Amino acid sequence: MTQVHLPDPVVRPPDRPDVDLDAFSRALRDRVNGEVRFDRGTRAAYSTDASNFRQVPLGVVLPHTPEDAVEALAVAREFGAPVLSRGGGTSLAGQCTNTALVLDWSKYCTRLESVDERARTCVVQPGIVLDELNRQLADTGLRYGPEPATHMNCTLGGMIGNNSCGATAQRTGKVVDNIARLEVVLADGTRFWCGETTDEEYAAIERRGDARAAVYRQLRALRDEYADEIRRRFPDIPRRVSGYNLDSLLPEHHFDVAGLLVGSESTLVTVLRAELELVPVLPERTLVVLGYPDIASAADAVPSILPHEPVALEGVDHKLIRDQQIKDMNPQALAELPRGRAFLMVQFAADTHDEADRQAHRMLEALHDTENEADVEFLDDPARENELWQVREAGLGATAHLPGRADTFEGWEDSAVAPERLGEYLRKLTALYEEFGYAGETGPSLYGHFGQGCVHTRIPFDLYSADGVATYRRFMERAADLVAELGGSFSGEHGDGQSRGELLPKMFGEEIVRAFGRLKAIFDPDDRMNPGKVVAPYRLDEHLRLGGDWAPADPHDLHFRFPDDGGSFAQAANRCVGVGRCRQHTTDGGEVMCPSYQVTGEEEHSTRGRARLLFEMLNGHGDSPVGDGWRSTEVRDALDLCLACKGCKTDCPANVDMATYKAEFLAHHYEGRPWRRPRSDFTMGWLPAFAGVVGRLRAGKVVNALTHTPGLSRLATLLAGVEDREIPLFAGETLQQWFARRRPAEGARGTVLLWPDTFTNTFHPHIGRAAVRVLEDAGWRVTMPLEPQCCALTWISTGQLGVAKHILARTVRTLAPHLREGGLVVGLEPSCTAVFRSDAFELFPGDQDVRRLRAQTVTFAELLTEHSPGYRPPRLDAKAIAQVHCHQHAVLGWDADQRLLAAAGVDASRLDSGCCGLAGNFGFEKGHLEVSEACAERVLLPRVREADGDTVVLADGFSCRTQIHQLDSGGREGVHLAELLASALGDEPERPKVRGRAAMAAGLALGAAAAAGAGVARWRRR
Structure with missing residues (x-):
């Protein structure tokens, strides 16, 4: 046999490659079909992952x-630029952040x-999301x-890079167990398909004598x-999962080169x-959910459950449950848990419901009268099961930021043992927590894929000070010693x-680590593929996103007080933990976040990217x-397509509230230079003031007539700086005017x-009636x-916060x-009601009347279901589809509406x-x-068009x-809940019938211009 010389291991790379970025970006644009971005905003958005x-x-x-x-790889090779291949960007160990071409x-x-x-295989491109693949x-x-x-947003390329697993690995194994072949390209341009290799196939490859043959000879x-x-x-x-899969090359694994490359993290x-x-x-x-007195006792029961072959076997402790209760996450599911302070979630699956139930009963019978018997909750309702499963999947978000607690971090979040x-x-790990001061009732929760010995956790490391970072390093070293002593793995899937x-x-010992380095040199001798990760790695305490030297320019002249972040905008901006839930491609389950990403697919247009x-922007390093602070055009542009829907306030596991951050940013961005604002900030932001003037003058019909004049409507939208859209008409009489001339009923x-919010009062008063x-x-x-009033919503959403606070x-x-x-x-308009329940408190957290307003503001449905004992709504016996307003979803909830409708x-x-x-706006x-x-057009309009004619x-x-x-x-037409219920009382109030091009902007520009100066001034003084 010919002697094959193996290369020496790669050496540690320089921190920053010497690349002519201007020439590099020009060459990429000239030669690559795709989007090439070297702008400051994009580079900032991709500067970190979930680590x-x-x-x-x-x-x-x-x-x-x-x-x-x-x-693109060929261009990078010519310029000597390193490359990082990235999927969903949710990696927790730093694989998806590098000074490289991403x-x-x-x-x-x-x-x-x-x-x-027939073969039970499929071929995919790396960017397809797992849930989307399984839908197809x-x-x-x-x-x-x-x-x-993260199945709703993780990509198959990222899963291959990490050798991902998840709860279903109990049945199906890791990604490495589910790969037939990979098509790959090396840093030098060598490209081939690879998989398991028989001796005959190996001989055929070697006979070619090409670059692939050289790689295969060295691998053998x-x-x-x-x-x-x-x-x-x-x-x-x-x-x-730790290390490279050198075991895939062994004869018992059929010299599986694809298996070797799974989990190699783009290196x-x-x-x-x-x-x-x-x-x-x-x-x-x-x-089946089993309750135990503590998490270690739950873990002790795992070996007795495994012979019954569950398809998933997950463990959660009471701290994870407590954390979710604090955040009001999954409340219905938490109510389903049995007694105990730790729980095993044991799932069985089969072709028939009866067979799945039989498997569960056999397990319970085997556990009966043994030391592993537990309190039991038996669930065979899919809806209830899915709710409870969310408890486990929400682990990372639930433990990330808790009110009054130290922030928690990854690092040792993924260890595994037999x-x-x-x-x-778990007992020894808990002792280690205690030794380092991380334990206690408020210490780290423990959960994970217990059926395969994988433990997830987030630890309250102090990554803000030099001493805290040094303690973090010592803990990591001691924890690694513990897992090595038990024959485990530092990573079980991340x-x-x-x-x-x-x-x-x-x-692994020095010899195997040397083998890892030589493997790296076979594929990537110049260390251009995601350098500094896995092999010749950067230290675990360098390139930290925070760190002892992190010193952000944390502003103090804030409008919002950020009460959940200690009044710190830097801490608010640091809330994002990078799991990418905002990058979902569907809104299954009634989630809202993040609408702009759903239609653009852009990282910068996700909550995480922003x-x-x-x-x-705070330039802590x-x-x-992005170093221009509040004046940053990159941040402004990224926030431009934020709809301020507030979906992230609830849907984001870390409760990032981008609508509030956007309003705060815009207030400072335009401070002292209002002439730089788009005209729509004034026409839309000051809408309540102008609408109040039009209403008081009873000028609605005049304004509407002007806006229907051919040619004037388009001129008006141009003057107002808004899109050429059809916009509702002003009402001839406001709700307040109608209410003032009637005698209230005694109750x-x-x-x-x-x-009387602006929208109900001046545009749709029939809803108020x-x-x-x-x-x-x-x-x-x-x-x-009966006097003009406003919650200041439109000023808040356009970032005119000084005026908003005054109003x-x-x-x-x-x-x-x-x-x-x-x-x-009682609020009728969800966005205005949400201001009273949320924004007002965040602007004035110390004001007692604001606190009362927050506590005593209710929705229409809440008043009738929770504050009207014995009330029975009129019977309708109708069918309806409901478009729940984003702010209602995020702040108010829809449960009361659902009960009232039922x-x-x-x-x-x-x-x-x-x-x-x-x-x-x-x-x-x-x-x-x-x-x-x-x-x-994603869901709403198609579903409205498909609805039966008698569906509300x-x-x-x-x-x-x-x-x-x-x-x-x-x-x-959309119908308000109040309208629907009133329709059952007889003599439904008259509803506007007019369609066509109304132009609120024209009304503002033409009809209200004469009254605006004096009228608005009087309106503000009141």
Whole structure:
């Protein structure tokens, strides 16, 4: 046999490559089909992943096809630039952050190229999201088995890079167990398909004598030299993900080169395509939840459960449950848990419901009267099972930021041991927490894939001070010693990256780590593929996103007080933990976040991307590509397509509230230079003032007549700086004017104040009239302010916060007497109601009347279900689809509406449509029309068009009704809940019938111009 010389291991790379970025970016634009971005905003958005680390990339390429990525690699090779191949960017160990050219596959390279149902395989491009792949496979009865908790946004390329697993790995194994072949390209341009290799196939490859043959010869020589050491040092456990998969080259694994490359974290090759092995869908599932006195006792029971072959076996402790209760996450699911302070979630699956139940009963019978018997909750309702499963999947977000607690971090979040040693490991790990001062009742929660010995946690490391970082390093070293002693793996599915790469000698020994370095040199001798990760790694305490030297320019002249972040904008911007939930491609489950990403696929238009830019804006490391502070045009541009829907406030596991951050940023960005604001900020932001003038002058009909004059409507929208859209007409009489000329009914239940928001008062007063009829029918005496009032929503959303605070403070003073008597305030418009329940408190957290307003503001449905005992709504026996307003979803909730509709006999189905796309002023602002319409066309409008003629379209939000009205919805109109209930009382109030091009902007520019100066001044002084 010919002697094969193996290369020496690679050496540690320089921190920053010497690359002519201007020439590099020009060459990429000339030669690569795709988007090439070297701008400061993009580089800031990609500066970190979900880890503790931060490195600003050289630039980003979004290839249109895998072949475009090959060309980008060729250009990078010519310029000596390192490359990082990235999927969903959710890596927790620092794999997806580097000073390199980032290839982002997730926007365009998302195709399922072929399916072979007979062979149970499919070929995919790296950017396809797991949930989307399984949706496309649904008709085949097959699916891809491994399913991480981030399945709604993780890409297959990222899963291959990390060797992902998830809860389903109990049945299907890791990604390495479910890969048939990979198409890869090396840093030098060598490109081939690889997989298991028979001796005959190996001989055929070697005979070619090409670059691939040289690689295969060296791989076989490496295997032969280290085979005994590999068998001796590689842990024989289900969840060994740390290190490279050298064991895949052993004869017993058929010299599987694809298996070797799985989990290599973009450090060896770039994956262009993957042939995946699929598994049959088991349609019926049964979940058994077992309660134990503590988490270690739950772990002790795992070996007795495994012989019953559950498809998933997860563990959670009481701290994770407590953390979710604090955040009010998954409340219905938490109520399903049995007694105990730790829980095992044991799932069985089969082709029939009865068989799944039988498997569960057999397990319970075997555990009966043994030391592992537990308190039991038996669930065989899929809806209840899914709710409870969310408890486990929400682990990272639930433990990230808790009020009054120290922040928690990854680092040692993914260790694994043999299942039979899991209880021992958890006891020793808990002792280690205590030794380092991380323990206690408020210490780290423990949860994970217990059936395979994998433990997840987030630890309250102090990564803000030099001493804290030094303690973090000592803990990591001690924890690594503990896992190595127990024969475990530092990573059970998240990979090594930078967090654990430096520690690998403790697990594998120096010889195997040397073999890793030589493997790296076979594929990437110049260390251009994601350098500094896994092999010749950066230290685990360098390139930290925070660190002892992090010194952000944290502003103090804030409008919002950020009470949940200690008054710190820097801490608010640092909330994002990078899991990418905002990058979801559907709104299954009624989620809203993040509408702009859903239609653009852009990292900068996700909540995460915007949070990264805000973090970088504060320039805590002195090298940020976004260093202009509040004046940053990059941050402004990234926030421009934020709809301020507030979906992230609830849907984001870390409760990032981008709508609030946007308002705060815009206030400072334009401070002292209002002439730089777009005109729409004034026409839309000051809408309540102008609408108040038009209403007081009873000029609505005049304004509407002017706006219907041919040619004038378009001129008016141009003058107002808004999109050329159809906009609702002013009402001839406001709600306040109607209410002032009627005698309120006496109510046995007492007095309630109905808030006359601008949209109801001046555009849709028929909704207010309907609400008054229903409330009086329910026994309430209704009152309302009769002078112009406003919650300041439009000033908040346009970032005119100085004016907003002035107006809101005046409103609170007006409402104070009613509030101090304990009176309730009922809101009809969800966005305005949400201001009283959320924004007002965040602007004035110390004001007692604001606190009363927050506590005593209720929705229409809440008043009738929670504050009107014995009330029965009129019977309707109707069918409805409901477009829930974003702010209602995020702040108010829809549970009360659902109960009220059910009591009225309405079969209501909530649309999984997310944001309607209008979002207050957003859809009217210049440049937003395309995104606004795309949001509506994703789910909302198709479902409205498909609805039966007798199906009611419920839409409490003015924006939602406007979007349904003015886009092609087949002539359907949205109906407020108050209207629907009032329709059952007879003599329904008259509803406006006019359609056509109204122009609120024209009304503002033409009809109200004469009165604006004096009228608005008087309005503000009141």
